[in-house]
Amino acid sequence: MSKTKLENVKKLNLANLPTPVYRLERISEEWGVDLWIKRDDYTGAETSGNKIRKLEYTIAKALSEKAEVVITCGGIQSNHCRATAAVAAKVGIKSHLVLRIDEEPPVEGNYLLDKILGAEITFISRKDYSNRRGEIMAEIAKEYEAKGIKAYVIPEGASDGTGNFGYIEAVQEIVAQEKELGVNFDAIVCAVGSGGTYSGLFLGAKIYAPDKKVYGFNVCDDEEYFLNVCESIASDTVKALGSDIEVKREEMNIIDGYKGLGYAISKDEELLFITELARKEGVILDPVYTGKAFYGLYHELKKGRFSAHKHILFVHTGGLFGVFPKQEQFTKVL
Numbered sequence: 422m423s424k425t426k427l428e429n430v431k432k433l434n435l436a437n438l439p440t441p442v443y444r445l446e447r448i449s450e451e452w453g454v455d456l457w458i459k460r461d462d463y464t465g466a467e468t469s470g471n472k473i474r475k476l477e478y479t480i481a482k483a484l485s486e487k488a489e490v491v492i493t494c495g496g497i498q499s500n501h502c503r504a505t506a507a508v509a510a511k512v513g514i515k516s517h518l519v520l521r522i523d524e525e526p527p528v529e530g531n532y533l534l535d536k537i538l539g540a541e542i543t544f545i546s547r548k549d550y551s552n553r554r555g556e557i558m559a560e561i562a563k564e565y566e567a568k569g570i571k572a573y574v575i576p577e578g579a580s581d582g583t584g585n586f587g588y589i590e591a592v593q594e595i596v597a598q599e600k601e602l603g604v605n606f607d608a609i610v611c612a613v614g615s616g617g618t619y620s621g622l623f624l625g626a627k628i629y630a631p632d633k634k635v636y637g638f639n640v641c642d643d644e645e646y647f648l649n650v651c652e653s654i655a656s657d658t659v660k661a662l663g664s665d666i667e668v669k670r671e672e673m674n675i676i677d678g679y680k681g682l683g684y685a686i687s688k689d690e691e692l693l694f695i696t697e698l699a700r701k702e703g704v705i706l707d708p709v710y711t712g713k714a715f716y717g718l719y720h721e722l723k724k725g726r727f728s729a730h731k732h733i734l735f736v737h738t739g740g741l742f743g744v745f746p747k748q749e750q751f752t753k754v755l
């Protein structure tokens with residue numbers, strides 16, 4: 422794929438980039454590995470985390486289509502929804518969030534920030550979220566259009582052929598940082614929630630750094646589900662770029678087995694693990710995504726799955742606000 426093709430895609434510059442990369446000194450010594458971290462939780466404050474990299478492309482596309490409101494969806498504590506609400510406010514358009522709930526939620530964490538940022542909110546049940554969230558967002562878009570307001574629907578996690586560009590570009594950033602730091606990462610590791618970060622890193626590595634293997638730890642669903650999702654997102658991106666790159670799911674590495682009790686449900690030992698890392702390295706992982714992925718990495722390192730790799734880079738994709746709704750459980754394990 423020609424590099425200029427990616428450079429020609431419309432984007433906004435909203436994230437604080439490049440994000441820092443450094444070695445986790447004490448953990449590396451203790452675990453007997455060379456483990457580094459990329460702080461994509463430093464991409465912004467209101468926009469902290471991975472989603473802003475995707476939204477730089479997604480919102481640029483929405484604005485180019487003259488959108489006045491963006492509609493998207495996620496769980497009640499969705500980082501993606503909070504980041505979308507923040508970016509929408511920043512560029513002067515409205516946001517409408519379709520949030521999955523089981524019961525009336527407490528106003529805390531990301532949901533509190535959604536409200537502060539002025540997002541319009543529609544609650545839907547878990548069942549409707551699984552079966553017809555796309556339809557529901559399309560209906561909301563129609564309602565806006567009927568009032569003469571141009572709407573743009575962003576899929577869950579902005580994980581589509583457009584949002585994907587954000588993590589392809591992140592690989593270019595990593596390659597430039599490697600030169601500055603004098604290290605060559607042979608494994609990149611991230612959490613997988615809706616698949617966009619993984620498929621972006623995967624494609625980016627294929628294009629700009631074929632020496633690297635990209636691993637994703639899924640925090641919901643399973644390996645088969647995410648191989649399908651990531652293959653489909655990556656294929657859409659390749660199509661959008663008019664490239665002839667072949668997306669092969671056999672080259673993808675989704676590591677299943679660490680979603681624990683389920684999406685956004687934490688085991689005490691996972692929270693303890695987050696606490697230990699915080700105290701050793703001053704890095705706070707989130708309980709829903711990065712905490713589970715890093716916990717998975719620890720166990721897979723012990724099992725020898727990464728033994729062929731010399732220098733491993735973990736991408737901290739954010740989620741700090743998700744710590745606060747877990748305050749009771751954290752307090753219990755502290």
Ligand SMILES: Cc1ncc(COP(=O)(O)O)c(C=O)c1O
Nearest residue numbers: 500614615616618710738739740
């Ligand atoms: C903090 C955090 N890390 C990782 C992920 C996973 O990224 P993706 O949805 O692109 O798979 C998400 C969102 O789902 C997230 O909010």
